[in-house]
Amino acid sequence: MARDRDDQDYLGPLRRIGIAALVLVLAASFLVWRIDSTRVERFRNAFIDRFVPTFDWAMVPVTKALGIVEGFQSYARIVAQNQELRRELQQMKAWKEAAVQLEQQNAKLLAQNQVRLDPKLTSVSGVVLADSGSPFRQSVLLNVGSRDGVVDGWATMDGLGLVGRISGVGRATSRVVLLTDSSSRIPVTIQPSGQHAILTGDNTPFPLLDFLEHPEQVRPGDRVISSGDGGVFPASLLVGQVLQGQDRRLRVRLSADYERLDFLRVLRSHPAEQLRDAGPLIPPAPAEVAAEGGNG
Template structure:
């Protein structure tokens, strides 16, 4: 029953409120549209009295506009930050490429500074792949028979002897490293001049075998190729003598095996050998005539 009474009073009150609001709006509209000096003064007084006090009502709008501008500024800063990050990544990539080019240039310059026999010429090649394994240590070069590469030729990096050519294709060739177990290179140890064989054993420090006098050799002595047997040209830098943990003499190789990017293949040709004894060279005819005359006079 009470609920029905509330509904009975709510309907008329709602209609009365709507009518009053419509009346107020209509009067305000008419008052605002009436073209009269008195009404104009009333409008001016109303604006001067109430409009300045509406600043508090504009505060939320002003704050909201400030938030929108701040968000737009943040979006612009974020986009600029992302662009700077992308440029930084590109600069890092360029820096890495520049460092690699600098290292390659240094290695090529080091190869050009290696002092070799003037009779030796060389062909430089790029290391394509490292096909080393626990049982075989070798690398591939991008030069082959088309470049005149021949089996057995020595290869060097910018510091020292690396190995020898063992297997030649048309466009590639294989280099067996000094550390390979099949490598045997005659060497000379300076300054003592001792002859020995550098023997690879698949470790970073090859062994020194068949040494004539071990007492004449000291750690730190210089090791160069001896040229015996025609395997390598003489005088190529190999490394320095060191004593391993097993108390055996080994060689610390001068070549940088961890960064074999370029190798220099030395063109070496075997020396001409005389197989047969030639005939005796007779003296000039004038000497024979003088000797004959001297015999007659005697």
């Protein structure tokens, strides 16, 4: 305790002397720096030339510190720019996705416009709303119905080929039973052999060809079109191509893109007019000729 007290008594006067000396040095430096005299001016210049250039080592920490501060500021700006670029990239991805979807929709609509159909056939296009999602029923919903003149049984196509038929019509919507549905049965013609058959859906992507007259005349790759028999569908609508399944049965690879059914064209078809009276080029029956001869 006594020793600590002696140290404090010894350091106190030294601290006061040091502070006084520092004040005197600073005051003398200030006076020397402010005195307007030729000799003092020469002294100041000599002092600056002698000592100031050697202070570069003392400025190195300051320079490094300023560089570190500027580096942190630059890093903060880079981080902010990076975040802004990420936001812009996310927006660009959204715009790209929207552009791709519009491009696909435009391509499908253009494909529908390029489908070659009987010029007498008219159509109404609709957007696919939903899929039934059932493994036992292959169908989709369209946003067109009775208010658009849609009638039960009409054929539907995408931009490539036949898709199915209307089976159920509401005021604003209608259901399309696809060719792959197990309840679908349509008459088709196989070219170039001209064989007639029934395209039978079995809930697989490749419906069957049934009731072929001469199966040996049919080859994989043959073109399949609607025959128009029975007035179910208009004739000459593209259906697909013949292929042979793993079960060795003849099937059809459908031309319609069932993976992307966005727009469908509903074909307005009307029953063919039935001719009941004989024309003037058809000769009358022999009984009618004998009756007219007797009257003459």
